[in-house]
Amino acid sequence: MTRFIFITGGVVSSLGKGLATAALGALLQARGYKVRLRKLDPYLNVDPGTMSPTQHGEVFVTDDGAETDLDLGHYERFTGVSCRQSDNVTTGRIYSEVIAKERRGDYLGATVQVIPHVTDAIKAFIGSDLADEDFVLCEIGGTVGDIESLPFLEAIRQFGNDVGSDRALFIHATLLPYLPTAGELKTKPTQHSVKELLSVGIQPEVLLCRSDRPIPEGERRKIALFCNIRPERVIAALDADTIYQVPINYHQEGFDDQVLAYFGLPAERAPDLGQWNQIVQRLRAPEGEITIGIVGKYTSLIDSYKSLQEALIHGGIANNERVRLEWMDSTIFEADSPVASLEGVNGILVPGGFGERGTTGKIRAAQFARERKVPYFGICFGMQMAVIEAARNLAGLPEAGSTEFGEPRDPVVGLMTEWQRGNRRETRDTASDLGGTMRLGAYPCDLLPDSRLAEIYGALQISERHRHRYEVNIGYREALEEAGLHIVGLSPDGVLPEIVERRDHPWFIGVQFHPELKSRPFAPHPLFTSFIRAAIDQSRLV
Numbered sequence: 001m002t003r004f005i006f007i008t009g010g011v012v013s014s015l016g017k018g019l020a021t022a023a024l025g026a027l028l029q030a031r032g033y034k035v036r037l038r039k040l041d042p043y044l045n046v047d048p049g050t051m052s053p054t055q056h057g058e059v060f061v062t063d064d065g066a067e068t069d070l071d072l073g074h075y076e077r078f079t080g081v082s083c084r085q086s087d088n089v090t091t092g093r094i095y096s097e098v099i100a101k102e103r104r105g106d107y108l109g110a111t112v113q114v115i116p117h118v119t120d121a122i123k124a125f126i127g128s129d130l131a132d133e134d135f136v137l138c139e140i141g142g143t144v145g146d147i148e149s150l151p152f153l154e155a156i157r158q159f160g161n162d163v164g165s166d167r168a169l170f171i172h173a174t175l176l177p178y179l180p181t182a183g184e185l186k187t188k189p190t191q192h193s194v195k196e197l198l199s200v201g202i203q204p205e206v207l208l209c210r211s212d213r214p215i216p217e218g219e220r221r222k223i224a225l226f227c228n229i230r231p232e233r234v235i236a237a238l239d240a241d242t243i244y245q246v247p248i249n250y251h252q253e254g255f256d257d258q259v260l261a262y263f264g265l266p267a268e269r270a271p272d273l274g275q276w277n278q279i280v281q282r283l284r285a286p287e288g289e290i291t292i293g294i295v296g297k298y299t300s301l302i303d304s305y306k307s308l309q310e311a312l313i314h315g316g317i318a319n320n321e322r323v324r325l326e327w328m329d330s331t332i333f334e335a336d337s338p339v340a341s342l343e344g345v346n347g348i349l350v351p352g353g354f355g356e357r358g359t360t361g362k363i364r365a366a367q368f369a370r371e372r373k374v375p376y377f378g379i380c381f382g383m384q385m386a387v388i389e390a391a392r393n394l395a396g397l398p399e400a401g402s403t404e405f406g407e408p409r410d411p412v413v414g415l416m417t418e419w420q421r422g423n424r425r426e427t428r429d430t431a432s433d434l435g436g437t438m439r440l441g442a443y444p445c446d447l448l449p450d451s452r453l454a455e456i457y458g459a460l461q462i463s464e465r466h467r468h469r470y471e472v473n474i475g476y477r478e479a480l481e482e483a484g485l486h487i488v489g490l491s492p493d494g495v496l497p498e499i500v501e502r503r504d505h506p507w508f509i510g511v512q513f514h515p516e517l518k519s520r521p522f523a524p525h526p527l528f529t530s531f532i533r534a535a536i537d538q539s540r541l542v
């Protein structure tokens with residue numbers, strides 16, 4: 001029997017609802033249950049792919065090529081369950097499906113309305129593509145009270161009614177602000193938020209109260225009384241020093257016990273949280289510390305690089321090292337030399353990005369890493385920048401560039417117009433839509449035997465996730481290899497360069513895919529483990 005848990009948020013955004021959902025998923029999993037985690041986002045974009053990273057944060061890409069909300073990254077990292085397109089939906093996607101059906105004539109003369117047509121489409125999504133999961137956790141994006149979330153709240157209310165209260169649980173996450181002048185945690189915003197939920201017919205059964213200090217017994221009872229919830233189901237969600245502590249804290253607060261109690265499931269045996277304790281211990285007592293400089297363009301909102309940050313931390317866990325991240329806006333290296341900023345770091349990472357602004361700075365960072373023999377990790381755009389740097393500075397092609405910005409004389413990076421995805425031929429041109437038309441999702445890549453990459457991965461064929469429109473131009477292979485930049489990973493048909501490496505350098509690797517999307521705390525990605533190892537070695541040299 002599949003049970004459904006709906007997680008809404010109130011009072012303010014950024015409460016850590018996504019992490020709470022991921023942590024609850026991990027706790028249920030640690031008790032032997034099969035879980036699936038989903039997110040319903042109430043905005044009109046069909047997916048977050050076309051949104052600015054500095055507005056929305058990272059776009060998390062799944063194996064099946066869906067561009068999704070960054071919370072799905074937390075879900076994967078905490079539970080190890082790979083997400084799919086069917087785990088994230090937006091108002092935009094729901095409406096475009098409803099409107100397409102209306103045009104086809106599927107509604108047979110009916111007036112198409114939010115209730116029941118839109119709500120039915122949301123309910124169908126919640127229950128779709130499942131395979132005997134014990135629990136489906138559905139996080140509702142946004143904050144209760146927003147106009148946008150109403151159809152979703154109505155849909156989950158109906159869904160709860162349809163399956164019955166023994167199969168549906170509503171959890172509400174809120175904030176208990178501490179007012180220093182009053183000397184107390186204030187409960188009124190939480191009361192109002194629950195009232196708002198009640199006005200759409202949803203009575204939450206568990207409250208997750210985010211606060212910076214424990215909830216005194218009196219306040220807990222007050223919340224319980226006013227919100228019509230048992231006191232033991234008012235769970236404190238205290239700030240944690242690392243996100244990997246969150247499942248442990250929640251368990252101590254009785255969160256998973258209360259969820260199981262609600263469903264009448266046994267909770268006597270505690271879940272095995274050994275692996276969580278282990279990584280937290282490693283994070284708190286590392287052997288040393290290294291610094292990685294991240295030269296990107298979206299550094300004003302570091303959530304744009306959520307998976308990257310986590311993957312670097314995972315690389316640190318694997319090496320028992322604290323990884324300090326120094327965020328550097330590449331545009332500042334356009335005018336100023338990067339030397340002063342980069343001299344002190346043990347490794348340089350240039351992450352994914354789009355558009356011309358900031359590229360000169362990234363190219364300079366790649367050049368600095370190459371010349372000074374500092375470990376360099378170029379991811380997607382960061383690989384393309386390293387290729388342009390080598391072409392311009394070493395291969396005698398001063399006008400080398402990418403067709404992403406203009407028509408360079410030497411398009412060492414160019415728009416892919418045709419490629420193979422499994423049995424399907426994908427085609428694009430410059431007039432194609434920008435939304436959802438990149439090379440997206442998992443593609444296989446063959447590694448050169450006896451290469452360092454094959455050693456790092458311990459395999460000759462790998463699969464990694466992609467999200468890009470342009471590719472390194474295989475036509476320049478010879479010129480690049482003469483300049484010392486070797487193509488050591490290729491698509492199986494030998495057309496698309498996937499990995500470049502310098503052999504005259506301690507660690508200089510560029511990858512066209514996004515390895516950070518597949519790194520997990522309990523299974524750090526081998527490229528990040530190896531990069532951090534190289535940075536540690538570099539730090540010992542200095």
Ligand code: GLN
Pocket residue numbers: 351352353354355379380381382404467468469470471
């Ligand atoms: N802008 C580049 C492209 O589309 C790189 C994309 C990325 O880094 N994700 O190919």
